[in-house]
Amino acid sequence: MQLLECDGKRLLKEWGIPVPKGLLLTSADGLSDALTQLDGKAVLKIQVPVGRRGKAGGIRLIRDSNEGKVFFEQWVGERHGGFVVESILAEEPLAIAKEFYMSVALNAREGNFYFVFSAEGGVDIEETSRQHPDKVLKVRFSPAADGKEFHFRNILLEQGYTGSLLLALSNVAVNLYKGFGMVNALLAEINPLVLLESGAVMAADAKIEIDDSALFRLRDKKFFTVTPDELEREAKDIGVTYIKLEGGDVAIIASGAGLSMNTMDLIYETGLKPANFLETGGGITRELVRRSVHLVLKNESAHAIIVNLYGGVNSLLEAAIGIVAGVQELKRPVPVVVKALGNQQEECWALLEEHNIPVIKSHRTEDAVAYIKRQLDTAKS
Ligand code: GDP
Numbered sequence: 001m002q003l004l005e006c007d008g009k010r011l012l013k014e015w016g017i018p019v020p021k022g023l024l025l026t027s028a029d030g031l032s033d034a035l036t037q038l039d040g041k042a043v044l045k046i047q048v049p050v051g052r053r054g055k056a057g058g059i060r061l062i063r064d065s066n067e068g069k070v071f072f073e074q075w076v077g078e079r080h081g082g083f084v085v086e087s088i089l090a091e092e093p094l095a096i097a098k099e100f101y102m103s104v105a106l107n108a109r110e111g112n113f114y115f116v117f118s119a120e121g122g123v124d125i126e127e128t129s130r131q132h133p134d135k136v137l138k139v140r141f142s143p144a145a146d147g148k149e150f151h152f153r154n155i156l157l158e159q160g161y162t163g164s165l166l167l168a169l170s171n172v173a174v175n176l177y178k179g180f181g182m183v184n185a186l187l188a189e190i191n192p193l194v195l196l197e198s199g200a201v202m203a204a205d206a207k208i209e210i211d212d213s214a215l216f217r218l219r220d221k222k223f224f225t226v227t228p229d230e231l232e233r234e235a236k237d238i239g240v241t242y243i244k245l246e247g248g249d250v251a252i253i254a255s256g257a258g259l260s261m262n263t264m265d266l267i268y269e270t271g272l273k274p275a276n277f278l279e280t281g282g283g284i285t286r287e288l289v290r291r292s293v294h295l296v297l298k299n300e301s302a303h304a305i306i307v308n309l310y311g312g313v314n315s316l317l318e319a320a321i322g323i324v325a326g327v328q329e330l331k332r333p334v335p336v337v338v339k340a341l342g343n344q345q346e347e348c349w350a351l352l353e354e355h356n357i358p359v360i361k362s363h364r365t366e367d368a369v370a371y372i373k374r375q376l377d378t379a380k381s
Pocket residue numbers: 043050051052053054055059091092093094095096099121122123191192204205206
């Protein structure tokens with residue numbers, strides 16, 4: 001689980017790493033109070049567990065509550081990187097002189113930790129690592145040999161740091177390393193770690209990822225549950241298991257996980273891409289199917305739907321009623337094909353055909369995929 005920045009910073013502070021003074025807000029109501037506490041100005045930062053918020057306009061300096069209100073109106077309820085913004089961190093503005101990158105990461109394959117540091121912070125570290133590998137320092141630590149402050153001081157001394165900056169940086173490093181181990185983190189990243197004009201060093205951002213199996217040990221910390229993707233949340237509400245696949249062409253509604261995966265494979269074989277995984281489970285109702293039709297098309301790249309069902313416990317007639325309702329309501333009509341076999345199949349087929357929805361009556365999912373492929377090819381030409 002990746003923690004929100006506000007929770008990540010809470011941990012950093014516990015570990016002895018300086019962080020900016022800040023308050024978490026869920027509505028604009030708390031703005032004027034926050035501004036008073038932060039001496040009149042604040043940096044507002046959307047809280048979603050993904051980066052590049054700065055580039056997306058999700059970080060803004062405000063000088064009064066009116067500017068803050070505009071930011072809240074713009075962002076609360078909006079999406080960034082597949083997550084819905086539900087809270088905003090208001091922080092004291094920092095006078096930044098320099099931005100560094102610092103992280104500790106687990107390399108599970110090698111069974112050791114990496115300490116990563118760069119004087120080119122604030123930007124995408126993978127990018128820097130690719131273009132200027134010499135500008136990113138990576139030091140391997142064995143979990144058995146515990147990192148002491150002098151280890152980090154020597155590493156940074158070799159990089160040319162001296163004096164109080166050297167001490168401040170190595171202090172952050174050793175605390176980050178220790179804290180990383182304490183919470184069973186997979187990654188503890190500070191990007192940027194900033195040097196302020198005052199000479200102080202502070203974590204301006206925090207990205208901490210914790211091994212899910214270790215979360216139970218941190219129950220008392222009460223982390224904010226990470227805001228799930230809007231579509232996945234809707235799927236949970238509908239009662240289906242859904243995973244969005246970026247850039248896919250063909251949406252899938254299937255009555256089982258295996259059937260859904262098999263449909264995905266066959267879609268790939270035609271050169272198209274599946275737009276999602278969706279499993280209805282055994283509790284099909286017309287409402288569940290109707291809402292699933294809408295859900296899968298919320299992935300903007302999807303431009304066709306394959307419904308692939310087996311009716312055992314499930315009534316296929318019930319499913320057909322839902323499909324017809326869903327398809328009739330579509331604001332963005334797309335080719336649809338249904339393969340449905342089992343309990344009440346004849347009634348299901350009859351209803352679909354009555355509403356001009358193509359039906360595959362064989363046991364071959366290939367036939368359904370080929371039908372969609374033809375439809376999309378003719379639409380293109
Ligand atoms: P990210 O884009 O999601 O990784 O968000 P960050 O928290 O890393 O912020 C991105 C950039 O915004 C940083 O690299 C800083 O340059 C800038 N920034 C963030 N907070 C402050 C602040 O309090 N003061 C100033 N001047 N810049 C900030």
